Amino acid sequence: MTLAPGGSLSCNAADGAQIVVEQSDIDAGGDVVNEGIVIANFGGRSLTDSDSFDIPIQVNPALELVKVARAPFDDSDGNGISDVPIIVPQTVTYDLVATNTGNVTLPGVAIGDPSLGTLTCDVTQPVDLAPGDTLTCSADRTVTQGEIDSGGFVANVAIATNPSGLLDTDGYVIPIQRIPGILVEKISTSNPDTDGDGIADTPITGAGPVDYEITVTNTGNTTLTDVVIDDPMLAGCTAFQIGTLAPAASATCTDTFDVTQPLIDNGGDLVNTAQALGNAGGSPVLDRDTYDIPIDRNPSIVVDKAAEAPFADADGDGTADSSAVANDVIDNVVTVTNDGNVTRSSQSPTDTLVTR
Numbered sequence: 287m288t289l290a291p292g293g294s295l296s297c298n299a300a301d302g303a304q305i306v307v308e309q310s311d312i313d314a315g316g317d318v319v320n321e322g323i324v325i326a327n328f329g330g331r332s333l334t335d336s337d338s339f340d341i342p343i344q345v346n347p348a349l350e351l352v353k354v355a356r357a358p359f360d361d362s363d364g365n366g367i368s369d370v371p372i373i374v375p376q377t378v379t380y381d382l383v384a385t386n387t388g389n390v391t392l393p394g395v396a397i398g399d400p401s402l403g404t405l406t407c408d409v410t411q412p413v414d415l416a417p418g419d420t421l422t423c424s425a426d427r428t429v430t431q432g433e434i435d436s437g438g439f440v441a442n443v444a445i446a447t448n449p450s451g452l453l454d455t456d457g458y459v460i461p462i463q464r465i466p467g468i469l470v471e472k473i474s475t476s477n478p479d480t481d482g483d484g485i486a487d488t489p490i491t492g493a494g495p496v497d498y499e500i501t502v503t504n505t506g507n508t509t510l511t512d513v514v515i516d517d518p519m520l521a522g523c524t525a526f527q528i529g530t531l532a533p534a535a536s537a538t539c540t541d542t543f544d545v546t547q548p549l550i551d552n553g554g555d556l557v558n559t560a561q562a563l564g565n566a567g568g569s570p571v572l573d574r575d576t577y578d579i580p581i582d583r584n585p586s587i588v589v590d591k592a593a594e595a596p597f598a599d600a601d602g603d604g605t606a607d608s609s610a611v612a613n614d615v616i617d618n619v620v621t622v623t624n625d626g627n628v629t630r631s632s633q634s635p636t637d638t639l640v641t642r
Contacts, residue, residue, distance in 0.1 A: 348388035351446035371463035384446035401442035466566030467506030489582035502562035510564035
């Protein structure tokens with residue numbers, strides 16, 4: 287091609303002749319340098335010139351780690367705190383994802399979490415991550431009853447690193463909700479309450495033993511210590527020491543109360559209250575239960591009058607077997623019997639003589 291003075295020649299790279307910047311070029315960094323050469327012939331003399339163009343390569347290494355817990359401990363608002371608390375010992379599964387969010391390949395990326403121990407990953411770590419690639423790992427953590435008792439949080443932090451010193455961390459928090467609870471139930475095995483209203487189905491009608499059973503149950507999610515059953519009416523269950531009671535566990539105290547005749551004489555109800563106390567991590571818990579057994583007073587007397595021989599009444603028809611004549615002496619016996627359940631005092635029988 288011939289160029290007149292002042293003329294110019296412009297060329298564009300043909301398809302397939304462009305310079306393609308590879309990932310390896312980005313990884314290597316530096317510049318993309320391209321040099322162009324022009325050669326011309328003037329009067330048999332060779333003329334040359336060259337020019338170069340330099341495009342700097344911007345290297346932006348970046349690593350991001352995201353740690354989450356699986357359902358039901360999701361984090362819908364993304365603040366790193368579970369939406370729901372943990373209330374019972376159980377296993378929590380975590381997912382940890384490291385992402386190359388930069389523009390260079392990151393060699394030797396690895397995830398670690400001291401609180402989770404050995405991780406199960408989708409590839410063997412450490413691993414080289416190209417831009418946009420991820421390393422995903424998971425692991426389980428068992429939350430113990432001791433942690434529930436202590437309250438607070440299940441919190442841990444994971445870290446993603448590579449040999450160049452690039453790292454990122456992410457933590458996850460699951461609140462622990464402590465729900466202490468205690469329940470005491472008092473029943474009588476000898477005078478039961480089948481409808482559960484706290485009042486025995488049948489009343490006490492006479493002196494004798496009444497058997498009681500007092501059961502305390504840990505109805506919360508926190509271990510109770512210093513658990514005591516106390517029932518002042520029952521000597522065997524007064525300040526009855528149980529000690530430690532795990533969630534859902536129960537303990538029972540049994541004893542007998544002797545109903546005396548004065549109690550029957552006074553009537554009313556045999557009412558008493560048992561209580562259970564415990565300690566839930568420094569917070570006291572208390573419950574009470576009352577049992578009521580009505581006392582049935584049934585005052586009654588029977589009087590029986592009889593004559594001694596020869597005027598006895600052998601057939602019990604109320605008429606003497608022999609007839610009396612003038613000057614006969616009749617010896618009568620009057621017997622008063624308390625056939626009720628209440629003590630009677632100052633009984634003075636009277637006898638009115640009637641002839642007919």
